[in-house]
Amino acid sequence: MCSSKQASHRQHSHYSNSELRVCQGCGMTVGAPIIEDNQNAYCPRCDTQLYRGHRHTCSGDVALSVVGLLLFIPVIMFPFLSIRLFGEYIDATLLDGVVLLIDEGFTFVGLLVLFCGFLVPITLCVCVVTANIALKRHHFSLMRWSMFGVYHLKHWMMIDVYIVSIAICCFKLTDYSDLIFGLSLPVLGVLQLVCLALVIRVSPRKYWQTFDEHLCTVRPNVPKSILSELKDCPQCHLVQTASSHCVRCHQPITFNESRSLQATWAFLIVATIALIPANVIPISILFANGARLEDTIFSGVISLVNNDMLVIAIIIFVASIVVPVAKILGIFYLLLCIHFKRTVYHKQRMMLFYIVKWIGKWSMVDLFVMSIMLTLVDRGQILNFTPGYGAVAFGIVVIFTMLAADALNPKLIWKNHSDTPSTHSKSTGDTFS
Template sequence: MSFQASTSLKSQTRVCQHCDLAVEWLSLPEQQSAYCPRCNTQLYRGKSINVAGNLPLAIACAVLFYPALFEPFLSIRLIGEWITASLWGGVAALYHDGFTSLALFVGLTTIITPAVVLVATFMAEWAIRYRSRRWLKRSLTAIQWFKHWMMLDVFLISIAISAFKLQDYSDLYFRHGLLFLALLQILILLLITRLSSRRYWEVFETRHADFSHEHSSVTVAEHSSEAILVDCPHCHLTQSAHGHCERCESLIKPSNDYKMVRNTWGFLLIATVAIVPANLIPISILFTNGQRLEDTILSGIASLIENDMPGIAAIIFIASIIVPIFKIIGIAYILLAIQFDRQRFHRQRMTIYFAVKWIGKWSMMDILVIAIMLTLVDRGQILNFTPGLGAIAFAVVVFFTMLATESLKPNLIWRNINEKVNQ
């Protein structure tokens, strides 16, 4: 093991950003990664990635962004007329049909967030080149927050589900916009895996060591044996707890645990209340051959099974039923364990936290399918599709469960252990 738990706080230590354990830095080959011995968070990523390689990737993503946004990815033919669907078209259709909140949510997760991450990547490169500590901090903060809300991968799966749903009603044709979307998703995923706040700050420090020393208004404190070490939430520099970060000058202050738990409970309560109408009220309404077909999430799954699509039905059942319930129960369990000061199974709760955070965005699949269907099945045609009020309730569930996950700091899971160590 390349790290070991450190009972005496030394200058060459790293504080885990997820459980606040101070671990001593030992010799570590560049090809190996290192993980926290308590919560298994990655503390050091081996096979050092050159930060300079992020810029060409960001440029390639920017080139693909426009065609991925506006070029049609799917077409259907109804009564001799071609109807096409694009990413921008789905957002516009939701907005024009009066579903403004859904349009904003879909636009946020598929258009705004990738654009912000790309712009922030360019700004980070600019900040390093022109020695701007302030803009580097802002850029990296934007990347860390917005990257969790990107759902282009969920959108690609939603295209496949929409195609299966429409194949019995019309002829389907995949267009070149689908290739642009797939390439953009691959490249932006590769870019996200390479973006590291710690690495950017290390590069900034290395290139502008003289500038940082001369222009910093922060006094670097010595780490005494009795000092309490903290991890800067912005640049992840381990340092003694004092007013401002030694590297990025961010204000470091004790977190308000009560406020965090209260906010998380509030978000979770809203999601719990909304999940009832989300499952009982129709999520979509389809007019075909003079008939009005209203589908809730469960009835839509049943229809897919009747139409010999058990695979698609299973995907929607897991993403739209199992995942939201698991998120609500999982977060509630963690919050109760924190409030009742449970002394065991900390790592189990950490695993649940990471699972909830990873699967959270996949509940968005039903909303994205609705946006695609609305684009293709226009009003006035033989097929007439519109979202139901259940779609709004379901979007509320997805949005607030993700907010609850983001507001819950995993450090609180380990709070009672850390308090014993510091006593």
């Protein structure tokens, strides 16, 4: 048995894995030895959240996931919106627009709507359920792939965007037909709340810590002398010495600076090129009373303004024109600052990076509106709606700007910061909710 003096020295010269965080934003190694369950911890340099404190139980996550999966049944089977057009009732369900987009030859747009509006939220719910099964059965592979799904799918879940798209369609169709709200519309609202709660609650770090506890796995303490050489896994957040793969979840953790920059530039160039046809080629074609009305994104906004739909026009203008351009310019600015090794305003650029990542999904509003409109009015009657090829280009813009933001490692923003990595701690007592 070691003496109390020796024990004190060992405790002072080592950090346990649970006491260390390597900031996902700037790469600083941060010591947080005392953090309560109801506290959040933030990086003292870039303000990125390091630790999200909560008292949520895994059983609560399972309950929410099961409720979410059950809610998908009425969402698929029952219409969320119906219109009465020329004496005929036409229903719209979540998957009808996807099927019609594919039938019209717009397979890429249809699969994109299917992925973001349906597959991602249902897969997220399944991953949470399977993660808890993995905890019960101590199944490593199942835990690994479940947390892989949770980590990568959160950013792509867009039920909230879909609900906003339904509201826009209601305003646009008010002048043409009578609207009837279906059974699955309130269910969609509840499903959005359930999915939002899952995104907030489920922490891969917490799940992996629980998995270690179930297996009685003890991670070795980290000496203070090698703090500058530490890396953390971006998925399970285990702090460890430099290696190519995480020792816990086996995910690659090697950071390749040139590969990150090359991928970001490639995605950004593709999105920039696609932005031109997306705004020049008609994105939608409406046949009304025998007249063919082709609309680009901008002409569609002008049409909404002329029809006294100013609020909807502003939403479409911001989501379909301002947001894509802002994303491209924002990422381009960040890349230039990294290339020219700017040494000031790192925190402001970090904030810009997070804003660019958050606003990315809202560009999907136009494509969701298109799928709903196609379901309700593409019936070969006097009023007929069909997508234009500009929708394909716009879908490419949406996807590749989001991929560009994901490919850019934010640690590159802080590469030329004057501070050297060291241990700091900062926490807040605010209860997480």
